[in-house]
Amino acid sequence: MNIAICDDEPIFLKQLHRKLTDMKIPDCQVHEFSNGRDLLGFFVKGMYEVIILDVEMPEMNGLQVAERIRQIDDSVIISFMTNYLEFAVEGYEVGAFRYILKKQPDYMYEKQLNSIITECEQRFRTFTFSNKNLQEVYYFDR
Template identity: 35%
Template sequence: MRIAIVDDDIRMYECLQTYFGELLGSSAELTYFKSGEDFLQTWQPDAFELIVLDIFMDKLTGMDVAREIRKTDSDVRIAFGTTSNEFASESYEVNACYYLHKPFDRERVKAMLDRIDLAQVEKERTIQLPDGKSVVLRDIIYADYAAHYTTLHCKYGKDIILRANLSEIEALLCGYPYFFIPSKGLIINFHEVDAQNADTFTMSNGSLIPISRRKAKEVTDAYSSFLFEQLRKGGKR
């Protein structure tokens, strides 16, 4: 989960870094900004899934920054870190999802994460492809490569065909634990596996994806770890 922390007190960032690390593990990708100005200099839509804004900062306040964000991104989750409810009514204007009261503690951070529905955030996560278009990660069933073109086979709409090496797509997808390379020229989404046999995966669209004999144990271990993690989360795909 890509999270931006905008706070002029680095101690607040360090505190949140600890709690997000404990609650989200390696899936937490935190970026710190010491002011609203610094954040807006690099801000672009779809860069983050959650933005935690300090309300009281010099020059631009958290509310000022939130208004700028909403000019170009209506979906990103915004939470305010504050010691006061002074701006509670204005938070509706920017569709804030949570007021995270200071001093931060683990239970307050956990309550915020529960409120924003991480599972739904994960399902909505997008990436930008080499051709500039965006795709929802969880919509990809698998990717394959042939004759200088990579095809993303998707659940909804038409398949996406790119003139791109599979290594470029691997760099985009395989940083997420549910994407894996079972054999040369192929990347699969473990969420879309319906069945595994000794040498193939059956995908949700009926495609049979071969498992390299050389990588059989590595593939099986990775898929087993994925299934265990899904069970730990309650069995939701």
């Protein structure tokens, strides 16, 4: 699983990275970006399963970054982190999955991050199987 986190405040960027690392998600890579332009310059479709964006950033805010990402990739899970609730409605207009407040108790971070990871596992789950005697597959569903 590849996760991008983008926040102009280094303390929140490192804090979120640490929380994701502490979750011990198998085969997980977390990439940090301090602004939306750097993220967009690096981003290609399918690169990330999850992107967590700060809403308020200089030059290009998280909502603008999310709009550009949606033009490229409509399947990536986007969540927002911010200090302010008033941007929630706008966040959901770009298909945000979660809206995380920066200053909240750790158990809430864990709950919200777990829900994002669970959604990712359900949305991007793949199944691998091998059977030399298998001639046809009629139906396969998660």
